[in-house]
Amino acid sequence: MEASDYLFVYGTLQKNLDNDMSKFLSENAQIVGKGYFHGKLYRVSWFPGAITSINTSDKVYGSIFKLINSETVFNVLDDYEGVGDNHTKPNLYRKEIVTAYLENRDALKTWVYIYNHSISHLKQIISGDFLK
Numbered sequence: 001m002e003a004s005d006y007l008f009v010y011g012t013l014q015k016n017l018d019n020d021m022s023k024f025l026s027e028n029a030q031i032v033g034k035g036y037f038h039g040k041l042y043r044v045s046w047f048p049g050a051i052t053s054i055n056t057s058d059k060v061y062g063s064i065f066k067l068i069n070s071e072t073v074f075n076v077l078d079d080y081e082g083v084g085d086n087h088t089k090p091n092l093y094r095k096e097i098v099t100a101y102l103e104n105r106d107a108l109k110t111w112v113y114i115y116n117h118s119i120s121h122l123k124q125i126i127s128g129d130f131l132k
């Protein structure tokens with residue numbers, strides 16, 4: 001698996017959201033900037049789920065962080081996101097490396113949590129931006 005110290009977030013982990021996990025991430029990472037990756041965004045519940053897309057017009061918007069200690073951060077976030085081997089049912093998300101683009105068009109290889117279940121019953125967030 002590729003290594004990256006970058007994490008793209010598009011939902012409840014974004015910087016200005018007032019929850020314990022977004023605060024944890026802000027305390028353990030530096031914000032690089034806003035950006036997007038090629039994908040589609042869906043409303044799962046009170047939180048979103050994204051999938052990757054080969055269509056370049058499909059964009060999921062969010063923020064890119066550079067992690068200070070990626071192993072420590074991922075130990076906490078993988079549990080929060082339902083990623084790991086200790087689950088009897090399929091994981092809610094899986095962690096993948098994607099190419100994300102900053103507002104200045106610079107590309108970065110970054111981790112992102114990708115929704116790992118069927119999207120057939122979910123409503124797409126057409127804007128690609130969970131905070132809108």
